[in-house]
Amino acid sequence: MKRKWNWPLWVGFVVAVGGLFSYEFFAEFPMTRDFPWANLLLFGIGAALLLVGLFRAFGRPQVYRGKVFGSIFATISLFLFAFFAYEIFYVLRQVPLSAQAPRVGAKAPEFSLPDQNGKSVALGDLLSPNGAVLIFYRGHW
Amino acid sequence: MHVAVISVDSVEINRGHSQKMGFAFPLLSDADAAVIRRYDLLHRGAGPKNADIARPAEFYVDASGTVRWANLTENIAVRARPEQALHAIDAAKGGRRD
Incomplete structure (x- = not known):
């Protein structure tokens, strides 16, 4: 008798791979970037399906x-999950640590x-009339 | 209130990025990271090809040049959100929104 297709293994694997590669998409939104809920959920669903498939295959x-x-x-x-x-x-x-970074109450370095x-553009040019927000970032690459 | 962003990116990269995105605020180029070092925000070897870059950090500096809000994240993925920054700046200015 021909054995049946064990779909949870395939679907679980695809979902787990998606859990890794969808990070770039979910990182666009603060809610799923601050803590990777969506990716962990995908990994969880993938793991559950893989377990079901393995129980079928071995059982x-x-x-x-x-x-x-x-x-x-x-x-x-x-x-993939360990890497993630x-x-x-x-x-x-x-x-x-940035222990010497300017703290509240300190003068911002010129x-x-x-x-x-x-x-x-100098810091002084930015300060009038209502101060300035300075955003340091990692760069565009 | 002015906004300025600072990174090790070159003037050319900043120009292209700014034109593409239509940014109206200054993108400042600190190519040798001298200012980033002065602010103790250098992240050694964290950039492409192990270049030294800035770690993410946000400050509100009032008209007298005094820091009134500083946000130094402990996780690169977690940045100050716009509403968080605005709330902190409003509080620093004593509730004035101008």
């Missing part, structure tokens, strides 16, 4: 396929830098 191997490729899918998914967790919960938090038109 009823005469009915369902997927012992070998199911194990491979599950292992790859686990590595390492990047999100470790690498992104390796921010310098500067003069070229703007996008090559015109020099």
